[in-house]
Amino acid sequence: MIAAHLPVLVVLLPLFGGLLAALSRHNEAAFWIALVASIATLAAAAALAGQVMAGGPISYRIGGWDPALGIEYRIDAVSAPILLLVAAMGVAAIVYARRSVTVEIIPERVAWYYTMMLICLAGLLGMAASGDAFNIFVFLEISSLSTYTLIALGRDRRALLAAYQYLIVGTIGATFYVIGVGLLYLSTGTLNFGLIVERLPEITSPRALIAAEAFIVVGIALKLALFPLHAWLPNAYAYAPSSATALLASTATKVAVYLLARYLFAVFGIQRSVGPISVADALMALSLLAMFAASLAAIFQNDIKRLLAFSSVAQIGYITLGLAIANEAGVTGAFLHIMNHALMKGAAFMAIGAILISAGSSKLDELAGIGRTMPVAAGALTVAGLALIGVPGTSGFVSKWYLVLGAIEAGRLWLAILIVASSVLAVLYVGRILEVIWFREPAKRSLEAQAVPLSLLAPTLVLAALTIWFGLDAGFPVELASSAAKALLGVSKGALP
Amino acid sequence: MATPRGILAIEPRRRRVLAIAVVVLLVLVGVDFFVEHHGAFGIDGTPGFAAWYGFASAVFFVALALGWASLAAVRGGRRDD
Amino acid sequence: MRLDVVLRVTTKFILAPLLLFALYVQFHGDYGPGGGFQAGVIAAAAIILYGLINGLAAARRIVPDAVLERLIPAGVLIYALVGVAGMFTGENFLGYNHLAHDAVHGQEWGVFLVEAGVFVTVFSSMVGIFYAFAGRRRA
């Protein structure tokens, strides 16, 4: 019985967990509920991924209603890896949260914090699981609202401002999205992805459809912080509680990228020309801008959290670049980087979170020589940094390898060179961190830093180890990513697999 | 007897050791005349070649090293030590 | 305002019908305009009115914060549990056909219970918002 309901369980489990955590109103109980719920979710997501890899797409009708009327959940090779990723990062972030919240969150709000984490997970998983454009909007809002709360729970007063800004920007994005969905419904008469794709050829006047595309793509671009719509992200990541940053940085933008890929490949067609340029070209231009401008901005940051946040904007550029390359290697690279970047950035934010908790600062100039007093956290940060650069032996290398391969296969050598060139910028901003934390004489804060508990470092180390592991043995993620790419590029162009 | 100055100001113990070394070298060169040589470049097969060549090159390198040291000496410490 | 006799007396007269009306809207939602959302707002209005007249503390005695904060998730929980109940009867999530002896009654029961959940959450959220605003001190 359970196996058949997995597509909806993967969303329900964190949702129920969140409700129970809220009902318990007890910090310790809420943590254990959150832990159990997130692990169960991960199990469900893993089982789903197994089913999809073995037997192809799974369809689930909510309430038994026909997709034309009701909501269909659809798990396929594209969404399965995303579900797995989000669920896994959820577990890691919640394990990490146990110790970090004691420092970063007011005690009365800890249970709420876990609730919001779980609800956010439910929203993100729902976005990936649902095959209904409007249902996705609902989940988008669920995840966004809980995200605003998560950010606002940060102790730094600037967190409120960041959350407020994100609230406004996120609402604009969601509004654009829902307007786009409305236009889509207007032209096709359905909200179901599969049916939309079926009815697209019958549409004679594509005007409304083009408007829908503009609204939906720009709306999602706001959510995924595509350059130049990224400005909400650095503050939101910098001032949110550490575990929230780790969760958001490794999942929220990734799900938005997934959604973008869904719409661009399955519904609108990425190679289609809009006026004089194709969608892919426009996306590529913005991605390249993101890679260079955001990396450049990262170089000049003093707060490591902000630095990493800017690096996220740049790395999202790599992902969207992979989508824009739009051949199998490129899209494989994009999906690989979705997963790999989630792992490395999760590890990086957790490591800096541990340092922030212990040393009381995430400012670069105050953390000189922290590697001496906190070698484990600094080591994890180093591994993540090397992966951000794309050093061979880390997962970052593998995804960049596929991106470069995709660029070369597309006959765009200059693009391959640009990808490598932007890595040089990553060398600079990661190099700054490494130089300060390892090679400087310890600063006062560094010397006073105290040991952090293992439960804080364990998820960090697991993520760092996975970053290395997937750099050495990339078989599993590459399999997931390449089947996602094959499914997106699909047998029948423009139709959902 | 005037005391020698400068580098030749050799104290008695060192003089004794040096004398022994010179004698040893002479014996070695002497023996060298009775050993079959496999020189590859002609001159290196001649008896006593190693003795004079070794002495000459040692003197040469000391001169080279000291000359370079006086030429390339850096005043003060290094910038970033 | 606690001393204003007219308001206090009128309020006493209005409160009960207000709550009754909320229940009417709730239960009549199947046949006419209404449902859990509207009913929740109306019921919340009763508490809010009481709070406006008798003060926040009095309202908090009727609906304490602890209850409120449990009611918000509880409503959603009712909604979701009804959906899960469908799963145990061999249907998909949110499938109500088997909740009663036939599909039509099953759907009716399902929607009724779901609306109850909506009522609880909307009611408690509204009251919660009122508390949050009314409880703010001037900085």
Added chain:
Amino acid sequence: MTDALAAMSPAYPLIVGSLAVLLFRRGVVQDALALLAPLAALALVWLVPEGTSVPLQWLGLQLHPVASDWLARLFGTAFALAAAAGVLFALDRRSTMERAAALLYAGAAMGVAFAGDLATLFVYWELMAIGSTLVVLAGGASQAALRYALMHVFGGILFFAGLGIVAAEPGGLALRVFQAGSPGSWLLLAGILVNAGAPPVSAWVADAYPRASWSGAVFLSAFTTKAAVYVLIRLFPGEAVLVPIGLFMAIYALVYALIENDIRRMLSYSIVGQVGFMLVAVGIGSEHALAAAAAHAFVHILYKSLLMMAAGAILRATGEIRLSALGGLAKLMPVTAAAMVVGGFSLAAVPFTAGFVSKSAIMAALADDHAALAWFLLTAVSAGSFLYAGLRLPFFALVNGKAPDTVAPLPVSMKLAMLVMAAFNLAIGFSPALLARLAPPIGAVKVLSADHILFQLQLIVAAGICFGVLLKLLAPKSRITIDFDWLWRELPAAVLGRLIRARKQLQGFFEPVLTTARSGIGERFPVWAVRLLEAGNWRTGDIALAATALLGLALLVAAV
């Protein structure tokens, strides 16, 4: 069983050992693990069957993580011995980080020796750089460690760039002989030469190694440069350009070693010089010469570890490493003194030491090839080497001068390590066949023949007489001599200083122009530049505006 063994790189025990060391507290278990790891690696070096392991598929590349032949075994044996002796020597040092880093470093060097393709080689190559940087860092000199790291990053980039180019050639990633001609092979060669300490970057050796701890330098002296020699033997045998480079290194190092005051710095220069010998032999490229280079690398690891141990022991016992401040230690530290003499004599190729065997092999190979210039120069350098290693170093450290009143006692483990290494040096010296078994092609050279021994004795005694005469000139002095590191340590600062001064002058000239420009159009652009960089501080309205603009643009473009 054999299949499973064939896929086991001798690098694994060391790398696993490095991680295991991190897991255990300082204590007997950790000590045992650290000692066991190199011994297990040594066993694997000989247990792994010769030949190449089954290829591994990775990202569509065919990788051979393990490939064994006599050359790999020779270097593997040397690396394992150096690691084992180094761990034994450092048993007393309280630094888990250094121990783990050293094992990682040794494991990476081992991985290089047994790598069956270029990609695997590169991965271990970089791992070696990381491990060695950590060893330097464990000594506490973070600035030197940073310079060391940057130098190796630079070498790594050159290597990687070359690798990328040659991988596209028909041979792919296979280990094969390159001719320095195409850009790819030049880059590859340059990358390797950076690690070998070739000019113009040779100063990194003497910059970094003496700043490691008393135990760290022992590890450092063994691996990086010798691994580079190994890779050169594999990839660039007979590369003519190596001969002049090697000769230069030998002479350069001799000059600096003769005037150096810091013992470990002197030994570091000496590493460069001895690697120069090996490079010359690799450049000659005959089968015999290559084997001689390998054998010399093996022996060099033995005696240079020994010398570094003796230096480390002196540093530990007296807290002093400058020759000018030392003296008369022979009576106080007899074991260390013996180790220093054996090591120094081995370095100077005194007969009946290991150094004599391998250096004779190299000279014989040069003679066979009729490389006259190289032969005469290196013979001269040999005589000079005896000056500093066989005479100057022991004389000023052990004999001459005032002995300190007391020295800190040395633990047994350090003495034991030195004795073991000294025994190896003497054993090979008395029985050259031991070395010939490791490097079969040098078996043909009859090392302990009368004319050879006589030749070398004359050379040494003659040099000794020179030393006796010029003793005063060679007395250690505290001084700093300019070296290649001026290029990256002083030049940039000088240039920058010049530029800053120049800018100030220019400013005075252009100031009026600039003010006018700034008040005009200049005002707008910086605002936007700052906004892009400081995106986090955009106003919410600006973000909304950007989004709306993008949407409008999309709609407009679509409508056209």
